[in-house]
Structures are given as structure tokens and as C-alpha cells.
Amino acid sequence: xxxxxxxxxxxxxxxxxxxxxxxxxxxxxxxxxxxxxxxxxxxxxxxxxxxxxxxxxxxxxxxxxxxxxxxxxxxxxxxxxxxxxxxxxxxxxxxxxxxxxxxxxxxxxxxxxxxxxxxxxxxxxxxxxxxxxxxxxxxxxxxxxxxxxxxxxxxxxxxxxxxxxxxxxxxxxxxxxxxxxxxxxxxxxxxxxxxxxxxxxxxxxxxxxxxxxxxxxxxxxxxxxxxxxxxxxxxxxxxxxxxxxxxxxxxxxxxxxxxxxxxxxxxxxxxxxxxxxxxxxxxxxxxxxxxxxx
Amino acid sequence: xxxxxxxxxxxxxxxxxxxxxxxxxxxxxxxxxxxxxxxxxxxxxxxxxxxxxxxxxxxxxxxxxxxxxxxxxxxxxxxxxxxxxxxxxxxxxxxxxxxxxxxxxxxxxxxxxxxxxxxxxxxxxxxxxxxxxxxxxxxxxxxxxxxxxxxxxxxxxx
Numbered sequence: 001x002x003x004x005x006x007x008x009x010x011x012x013x014x015x016x017x018x019x020x021x022x023x024x025x026x027x028x029x030x031x032x033x034x035x036x037x038x039x040x041x042x043x044x045x046x047x048x049x050x051x052x053x054x055x056x057x058x059x060x061x062x063x064x065x066x067x068x069x070x071x072x073x074x075x076x077x078x079x080x081x082x083x084x085x086x087x088x089x090x091x092x093x094x095x096x097x098x099x100x101x102x103x104x105x106x107x108x109x110x111x112x113x114x115x116x117x118x119x120x121x122x123x124x125x126x127x128x129x130x131x132x133x134x135x136x137x138x139x140x141x142x143x144x145x146x147x148x149x150x151x152x153x154x155x156x157x158x159x160x161x162x163x164x165x166x167x168x169x170x171x172x173x174x175x176x177x178x179x180x181x182x183x184x185x186x187x188x189x190x191x192x193x194x195x196x197x198x199x200x201x202x203x204x205x206x207x208x209x210x211x212x213x214x215x216x217x218x219x220x221x222x223x224x225x226x227x228x229x230x231x232x233x234x235x236x237x238x239x240x241x242x243x244x245x246x247x248x249x250x251x252x253x254x255x256x257x258x259x260x261x262x263x264x265x266x267x268x269x270x271x272x273x274x275x276x277x278x279x280x281x282x283x284x285x286x287x288x289x290x291x292x293x294x
Numbered sequence: 295x296x297x298x299x300x301x302x303x304x305x306x307x308x309x310x311x312x313x314x315x316x317x318x319x320x321x322x323x324x325x326x327x328x329x330x331x332x333x334x335x336x337x338x339x340x341x342x343x344x345x346x347x348x349x350x351x352x353x354x355x356x357x358x359x360x361x362x363x364x365x366x367x368x369x370x371x372x373x374x375x376x377x378x379x380x381x382x383x384x385x386x387x388x389x390x391x392x393x394x395x396x397x398x399x400x401x402x403x404x405x406x407x408x409x410x411x412x413x414x415x416x417x418x419x420x421x422x423x424x425x426x427x428x429x430x431x432x433x434x435x436x437x438x439x440x441x442x443x444x445x446x447x448x449x450x451x452x
Contacts, residue, residue, distance in 0.1 A: 004315045006295075007360060036317075036356045037337055053361060078350070102428025103406070104341060107350040108357070193427030194339055 002039045008050040013057060013138055016167050019050045021140040024164050026050050030074050031109040033101065034117045058112075058169060061085060067175030073112025073168045077124075078103075080111060090173065092183035096127045096202070099187050102194050112168045115149070118157045118227075125153070125228040126202035127185050129220035132177045136170040137161065144169075153227035181206050181216070182290035184283040188275050198267045199223045199275040205287040212243050212293070219251070219284070223266075224259040224276055233257040238284075243293045251280040299363045303328070304372030318354035318362055319343045322369060330370035330401040334430070341429035344402035345369050351402075351409050351428070368408070370401040384408060384446055391442040395433035403429050403439055410447045417447045 008026065010016040020026050026048040029035045038044040052058060058074035061083045069085060077097040080086055086094050100106055100114070100123045114124045115135070133149040145166070152159050161168065185202040189195035200222035206215045217238040222228040234256045241247040253259065253273045261272035288294050297314045300307050303326060310325050319336070322328040322345070331354060334342030338356040345354045346368035373382040381389065384407045394400050406426055410417060417425065422443045423436075431439060 001313065001320070002315045002317065002358070007314050007358070009360075032358065032361075033338055033353075033356055036358075040337055051358075051361060101338070102341065103425060104344055104351045104353045104428040105338060108347075108352045193424070 002036060003042075003045050003047070004039070004049055005046050006048045008048065010050050010052055010055060012055060013167060013169055016050055016052055016055070017138065017140045017165075020164055020167070023048055023050075027163075028052055028116070028167060030113045031076065033105050033109040034113055034119075052167075053108075053110075067179070069173040069178070071111055071171045071173075073115075073170060074110045075112075076108060076110055077106040077114075081106065090127075090131065090178050090183065092185050092202070093124075093127050093131070096123050096185040096187075099123050099185075111171060115152060115171075116159060116161060116168055118153055118155075118159045120156050120226065120228060121197045121200070121223045122228060123187060123197060123200065123222075125149070126200050126220040126222050127183065128171070128173075129228060129230050130183065130202045130204040130218040131173050132218075134172040134174070135168055136172065137166050138169050139166045150230055153229070156226050177204075180291075182287040184286035184290070186279045186283045186286075188279055196266070197223055199261075199272055199279065200228075201276070201279045201283050203280070203283040203287045205284065205291060205293075207243065207288065207291045207293050211291070214238055214241050214243060214247065214288075217284075219280060221259060221276060221280070224261045224272060226260070229258050231256045231258045243288060248281050248284055251284055252277045297360065299360065301326075301359070301362060301367065302365070303367045304369060312359050314358070314360045316359050318345070318357045318359045318367075321359040322354065322367075328369045328371050332398055332401060334398065339430070340399075341402045341406075342398055344405050344429070346405050346409060349409065349412060351406050353428075368405065370404055373404070373408070384411065384442075387442040387445040388439075391438045391445065393434060393438040393442040399429050399431040403431070407443055407446055410443070415447070416449050417443070418449060419444065422447065 008019045029049045030053050058072050060072050062070050080097045081094045114122045128149045135147050137145045154160050181204045183204045187197045187200045202220050204218040208215045217235050220230045237250050253276050261269050263269045295314050298311050300309050312321055322331045332342035334340035336355045338353040343355040344351050348365050384404050
């Protein structure tokens with residue numbers, strides 16, 4: 001039996017917003033694969049929840065006239081992994097989603113939940129950071145706030161969402177941020193399934209026409225700082241450089257200001273520093289190769 | 295809070311009273327007597343409580359019963375034939391390949407196999423390994439389970 005005080009059922013986004021406004025401290029729950037586990041662990045007690053898993057306006061993937069890919073927040077990972085548009089334009093997003101939990105988890109867990117949960121190790125976040133995804137957040141006043149996914153995470157398990165007033169509804173990925181880019185994501189874990197990342201890294205690379213210079217470079221890490229984050233200090237060093245092993249070798253912790261890995265029972269700080277270098281370089285090379293370079 | 299709901303399980307609609315805080319695992323076991331749904335880790339890791347919900351496998355331990363109203367639930371009991379005298383082809387494959395030892399993970403694995411079978415596709419050994427990654431088996435070492443899956447959804451032998 002879960003320690004739930006009251007369950008509200010919502011049928012629309014408007015419904016959810018009304019419920020969270022009328023009942024402060026109500027937790028929004030979608031697939032439940034994180035929230036219910038928190039109740040089991042007694043990190044959440046005697047809570048009111050509002051279920052959004054069956055709201056159809058929060059499900060689905062589409063492309064608008066400008067080529068922007070729109071993923072609704074309560075879309076399950078299995079639907080992202082198997083979506084033809086995602087597989088054609090951003091296969092790395094499908095790859096990242098496919099590394100979450102197990103098939104049973106991916107059948108029910110949602111992309112919005114992975115974001116709003118605020119986990120440092122969230123698998124879908126690094127790739128969304130390098131895609132500069134835009135988050136559409138609806139509030140109780142009927143307004144839509146749009147933020148850069150890079151501004152979502154504020155600390156471990158914390159986000160800039162105002163819990164009593166807001167709900168994430170859509171994730172937008174603009175064409176300029178995926179077209180012409182090669183991406184890669186690498187999750188380091190001790191086993192292949194049911195694993196929480198020891199460290200994760202996503203890269204996005206755009207090459208010049210001759211395929212010998214790096215026109216744009218984006219890199220992000222998870223579990224390497226209190227939040228998943230982009231490493232713009234490193235990006236600045238690499239953009240404009242030749243496509244070469246020397247450029248790849250610039251990827252090392254000494255060149256990254258944003259990261260602050262720590263010791264945990266999953267891995268030591270030293271090991272994480274090694275991983276930052278190693279998987280940063282591997283994903284960068286993979287992304288460059290996918291664009292015909294190196 | 296006590297609630298009366300209609301739950302469609304194995305093709306039959308049951309009107310039952312439940313506590314709205316209970317997991318689908320508890321409802322299926324304690325209120326409907328469907329004890330093929332096992333309680334293992336109860337945290338969505340071991341896959342012993344796997345059921346089919348609208349044709350997709352989920353861990354019923356981290357799913358609230360109230361969410362299942364209006365959805366279609368299948369447990370291993372639903373594979374039985376009318377007279378209960380034949381095993382389902384998947385069950386038969388598990389028996390033939392000795393894929394069962396203590397049997398605790400078996401109902402969940404059978405339903406994952408059913409989900410794969412229902413796609414009508416054929417799967418390589420690599421793909422079936424990945425497909426059963428949400429099930430823990432502490433007895434068999436998985437090889438015989440994969441052999442059983444091969445019989446049902448594996449590539450045709452030439």
C-alpha cells in the first residue's frame with residue numbers, strides 16, 4: 001500500500017492546474033516509476049497526487065511546419081524509441097531513451113517525468129541539453145512559459161518549475177538544432193540494463209563543408225556536477241578547430257570549468273574524472289564520424 | 295479510500311472494491327487470486343510482477359490499480375485454454391527447454407515472450423537478451439530461457 005493521502009484524477013492540462021492550485025503540495029505523477037519508488041523509500045510520505053498518465057493532450061510526437069519536433073511531456077519512452085521521425089532526425093535521442101531502466105519501465109515511464117524528477121543521472125537530459133530543447137511550461141494563470149532545458153535543473157532533484165503552479169507540457173526541438181548535426185550519447189554503467197548512469201555524456205557536432213573543421217560543438221555531462229550540464233568553456237575551445245586527434249585531445253577535465261565530479265558509492269571522483277575524458281572523446285569522435293569527418 | 299472499480303482481467307470484467315492506494319500487484323493477487331503475479335523486489339527492478347497492460351509489459355508493483363480501469367490486463371492465468379488441458383505454446387517451450395527452475399521469474403518472462411510473439415516479428419539472440427533485461431532470474435543463468443524464447447520468436451532455422 002502506498003502512502004498516499006489522496007489521488008486526484010485529471011482529464012486535461014487545465015484540470016491539473018486547477019487541482020494543484022486548489023490543493024497545495026499535490027505531486028504530479030505520470031508513469032509513476034520514480035514517484036512511487038520515492039514513496040517506497042519513504043522519501044515521500046502522506047502525499048496528495050494528481051495522475052496525468054492518461055491525458056491524451058499530453059501524449060504524442062509531431063513535427064510542425066518549421067521542422068520543430070514537438071514531444072508532449074507524458075509521452076512514454078517506448079513511443080519515442082519507435083517513432084519514425086525521431087529515428088530519422090535524431091536517432092541518438094532514441095538511443096538515449098532506450099538505455100533507461102528496462103523494457104517494462106520504458107513502456108510506462110515518460111520523458112517529462114525524467115526531466116521534472118530532476119535526477120543528476122537522468123538519461124534523456126544530456127542529449128536534450130545539446131539539442132538546446134525548449135520546454136513549454138503552462139501555469140495556473142493560463143500562461144505558457146518557455147525555458148531553455150539548460151535552465152531547468154537547479155540542483156540535485158531540483159528544478160526551476162514552480163511545483164504548486166506549473167506543469168511541463170511540451171518539449172520542442174528546433175530544426176536548426178538538429179539538422180546538419182551529428183550526435184552521440186554514452187552512458188557509463190557497470191551493467192547493460194536496469195542501471196543508473198555512473199556518468200553520461202552527449203555531444204553534438206556540425207562540420208564545415210570540407211569536413212575538416214568543427215563549425216559547431218556541444219557537449220554535456222550527467223553525474224559530473226550537481227546537475228546535468230553543458231560545458232561551454234570546452235565548447236569555446238573546440239569550435240573552429242581542425243577535425244583532428246589534437247582537437248579531440250582538448251577534451252579533458254582541466255579544460256572544463258563547469259564540472260565538479262564527486263566521490264559516491266557508485267564511483268570515485270578520480271574514476272569520474274577519467275570517464276569525463278574518455279567518454280567525452282569517444283562520443284565526440286562518434287558524432288564527427290556520423291557527419292563524415294575523421 | 296475504498297473505491298469500486300471495473301477491472302478487465304484476462305478478458306473478463308470484474309467489479310471489485312479496492313483501496314485506491316494499492317498497487318495492481320496487490321489487487322491481482324489478493325482480490326482476484328491471480329497468484330502468478332509474483333511479489334519480488336516491489337520496486338520495479340526484478341520483473342516478477344510483470345503483466346500485460348493494453349498489450350505492453352509493465353511492472354504491476356509500481357502501478358496503481360485505479361489507473362488500470364478501462365484498460366486490458368493479461369496475466370499468465372489468461373493463457374489457459376477453456377478446459378485447462380493444454381499448455382500455451384510459450385509455456386510448452388519453457389518446459390521443453392527446462393527454462394524453469396524455482397519458477398518465480400517464469401510468469402513474468404512468459405508475458406514478455408507473449409508481448410514479443412504478438413508483434414509477429416522474429417528476434418535475434420541479441421534482441422531477446424535485451425528484451426528480457428527487465429527480468430531477474432537467480433537460478434537458470436538465462437541460457438535455457440533464451441533457448442525457449444528462440445523456439446517462439448527466434449529466427450527460422452534453415
